[in-house]
Amino acid sequence: xxxxxxxxxxxxxxxxxxxxxxxxxxxxxxxxxxxxxxxxxxxxxxxxxxxxxxxxxxxxxxxxxxxxxxxxxxxxxxxxxxxxxxxxxxxxxxxxxxxxxxxxxxxxxxxxxxxxxxxxxxxxxxxx
Amino acid sequence: xxxxxxxxxxxxxxxxxxxxxxxxxxxxxxxxxxxxxxxxxxxxxxxxxxxxxxxxxxxxxxxxxxxxxxxxxxxxxxxxxxxxxxxxxxxxxxxxxxxxxxxxxxxxxxxxxxxxxxxxxxxxxxxx
Amino acid sequence: xxxxxxxxxxxxxxxxxxxxxxxxxxxxxxxxxxxxxxxxxxxxxxxxxxxxxxxxxxxxxxxxxxxxxxxxxxxxxxxxxxxxxxxxxxxxxxxxxxxxxxxxxxxxxxxxxxxxxxxxxxxxxxxx
Numbered sequence: 001x002x003x004x005x006x007x008x009x010x011x012x013x014x015x016x017x018x019x020x021x022x023x024x025x026x027x028x029x030x031x032x033x034x035x036x037x038x039x040x041x042x043x044x045x046x047x048x049x050x051x052x053x054x055x056x057x058x059x060x061x062x063x064x065x066x067x068x069x070x071x072x073x074x075x076x077x078x079x080x081x082x083x084x085x086x087x088x089x090x091x092x093x094x095x096x097x098x099x100x101x102x103x104x105x106x107x108x109x110x111x112x113x114x115x116x117x118x119x120x121x122x123x124x125x126x127x128x
Numbered sequence: 129x130x131x132x133x134x135x136x137x138x139x140x141x142x143x144x145x146x147x148x149x150x151x152x153x154x155x156x157x158x159x160x161x162x163x164x165x166x167x168x169x170x171x172x173x174x175x176x177x178x179x180x181x182x183x184x185x186x187x188x189x190x191x192x193x194x195x196x197x198x199x200x201x202x203x204x205x206x207x208x209x210x211x212x213x214x215x216x217x218x219x220x221x222x223x224x225x226x227x228x229x230x231x232x233x234x235x236x237x238x239x240x241x242x243x244x245x246x247x248x249x250x251x252x253x254x255x256x
Numbered sequence: 257x258x259x260x261x262x263x264x265x266x267x268x269x270x271x272x273x274x275x276x277x278x279x280x281x282x283x284x285x286x287x288x289x290x291x292x293x294x295x296x297x298x299x300x301x302x303x304x305x306x307x308x309x310x311x312x313x314x315x316x317x318x319x320x321x322x323x324x325x326x327x328x329x330x331x332x333x334x335x336x337x338x339x340x341x342x343x344x345x346x347x348x349x350x351x352x353x354x355x356x357x358x359x360x361x362x363x364x365x366x367x368x369x370x371x372x373x374x375x376x377x378x379x380x381x382x383x384x
Contacts, residue, residue: 090377
């Protein structure tokens with residue numbers, strides 16, 4: 001059920017994007033109890049002049065390879081799970097496709113379990 | 129006030145996109161008490177390798193024509209209204225432009241009524 | 257920590273986009289107590305037929321230059337601060353790059369402070 005939006009500058013190869021997808025999905029499996037197959041990821045590539053990121057906010061240095069990850073998910077996780085997710089995503093993306101830790105920006109948007117339909121017009125998580 | 133983001137693979141004709149817009153707007157009118165004219169829809173077309181959707185999660189088969197619909201709306205609807213919305217969107221998009229029911233993915237993000245400005249720097253729903 | 261998504265029709269110059277970014281950031285600094293350097297803005301340019309905006313909803317006239325601004329931010333602001341933000345964004349964008357007040361559409365999505373990682377896999381606002 002998480003819906004993931006990844007925004008980054010245009011110009012990376014397809015396997016770079018799929019590695020981002022794999023790393024985030026694996027991290028959600030490890031720390032957020034996301035079921036197998038629950039992988040829905042949208043990549044937005046940004047042209048020059050449409051991607052604005054402060055290079056040093058909070059003393060963290062960001063490069064041209066900054067990746068903005070916005071994850072919409074159920075409001076069922078603890079603060080500890082969220083911290084574990086951030087650490088796991090940064091670790092995984094560092095391993096592949098090789099994103100620097102400072103370049104991994106993550107934001108969670110939480111919603112109720114009833115707020116999803118995965119097809120067929122049904123709401124499988126309503127009442128959970 | 130709903131703000132609708134539709135993500136799908138690139139390559140459909142303009143009337144396909146407008147049919148998606150019409151079908152979602154009609155469904156929101158029918159089930160979410162959305163006022164006439166309250167239609168704000170953004171379509172994001174995704175190139176090959178930037179759109180990742182599990183083909184069978186929850187036993188629902190998804191094709192190359194999967195449509196991801198994320199709707200930001202007020203937190204004023206019941207679970208029954210949400211179920212009715214999902215069913216209405218799937219029904220409408222099946223009629224036109226002809227999306228298979230399994231290919232209709234929907235997510236709602238709920239916000240407070242005060243969280244909207246429709247122009248002129250005003251907040252018409254604040255206090256509602 | 258606000259993450260800003262700006263959607264508009266394709267065709268504006270780069271300095272138009274940077275002026276939008278500057279005007280929104282300044283407004284957030286003035287009214288939302290956003291720290292210096294906390295500027296993360298994504299611009300989505302929409303091709304013909306992928307941007308649907310009602311031209312007159314709520315009696316506000318919208319043109320081809322409508323700008324849809326969706327801001328994800330912490331759930332720590334008052335209604336008065338939100339009203340001040342809307343007014344400041346409309347004022348600033350009217351000054352530069354010259355957006356008509358009716359063309360400024362704003363939506364806020366609020367999240368918990370723990371829902372952010374700005375890099376290095378850490379959650380600097382957790383516990384705040």
